[in-house]
Amino acid sequence: xxxxxxxxxxxxxxxxxxxxxxxxxxxxxxxxxxxxxxxxxxxxxxxxxxxxxxxxxxxxxxxxxxxxxxxxxxxxxxxxxxxxxxxxxxxxxxxxxxxxx
Numbered sequence: 001x002x003x004x005x006x007x008x009x010x011x012x013x014x015x016x017x018x019x020x021x022x023x024x025x026x027x028x029x030x031x032x033x034x035x036x037x038x039x040x041x042x043x044x045x046x047x048x049x050x051x052x053x054x055x056x057x058x059x060x061x062x063x064x065x066x067x068x069x070x071x072x073x074x075x076x077x078x079x080x081x082x083x084x085x086x087x088x089x090x091x092x093x094x095x096x097x098x099x100x101x
Contacts, residue, residue, distance in 0.1 A: 036061075040069065041096065049085070049095030070094060 036059045043050035043058055050058075055066045074082050079098060086092040 037069075037073065040066075041074070044074070044082075044094055044096040046095075049083075049093040051091045051093055053091075055094070 039058050040055055052063055052066055081097050083095045
């Protein structure tokens with residue numbers, strides 16, 4: 001027969017940071033934390049758009065994850081159109097535009 005261990009007294013655990021770290025905490029004014037999606041959309045909304053490298057550094061994602069975000073999330077957003085432009089001898093840049101009806 002197996003012996004059961006006696007339950008230990010519950011100790012108060014010290015407060016820990018959440019899994020996503022301090023970036024997810026609210027500021028002094030109680031504003032919502034900026035999500036990766038919001039940060040990437042802000043880069044894409046700029047006049048010059050954003051390159052894949054800029055989107056990677058802002059999100060911390062791999063290139064295939066950024067492209068998946070563009071294809072799977074941004075392209076499916078209602079009222080938003082995704083444009084991709086690559087000038088000769090240049091870097092491809094992505095931009096979002098409000099779709100015109």
